[in-house]
Amino acid sequence: MPLQKRRSGFDIAKLHRRDFMASVAIGAAALAFFRQPVYAKPRIVEVSMGTARMTFLPATVTIKVGDTVRWTNPGIVSHIVNFDPARAKQAGSVSLPAGVGPFNSEEMEKGDTFSHLFTVRGIYHYTCRYHENMGMTGTIVVR
Template identity: 90%
Template sequence: MPLLKRRSKFQIAKLHRRDFMASVAIGAAALACFRHPAYAKPRIVEVSMGTALMTFLPATVTIKVGDTVRWTNPGIVSHIINFDPARAKQAGSVSLPAGVEPFNSEEMEKGDTFSHLFTVRGTYHYTCRYHENMGMTGTIIVR
């Protein structure tokens, strides 16, 4: 008498179907977890400072919560990125979502970079402190 019991084809098919369905359910649950924004890989979005026209390139950036924006100054003109409404030359040119603390870069010389991690949804309007009157403004939209 064999030690292992023989199963009918029906029992084997039923067992495989059950295992298959369990695997599908586990896979779907794992996929759903990793598609959630909290598990999405953060990005670094690049913004350059145009020297000839005193602009941020691109002027408007749309990102997700948890992404970082990195500004680079490729030119010889110095800049300070200003996210502080109290330091804006023109009222309303700098604005932040409610609850966000103002911040600035240090003075940026040629080749310098400044990065900021955005953790609050909303629209951020910012300027270059030196060139705000020349229209050097930008917008970050965080979704």
């Protein structure tokens, strides 16, 4: 039974293999171009505030752009997470990547948490405003 022309005027019998392959390639390229990028699911990384030794645990955290760090104060001693170089007691103990504005937590009592979403790559050095002189410092590396 011979192939018949459809009403659209398209004759499937005249479709050559290379035309078909070109159509498939163009379609695949269009799908690849317009496809939404797949990103890794953002994470929440936990940092605890040590009371006995006045430390951030862990002291250094490595994350990706789009991840959040959440600090938790499990003890009875108050803390303030300080990412503001102007409020640092020692010059250089707090530093931020270029273009990042300063930020801080409020005073954190037992059980309080503070979270920050990191959107700029770089190295962030921070302190506890109350216990900086006791060496309570931390580092966030954002890749």
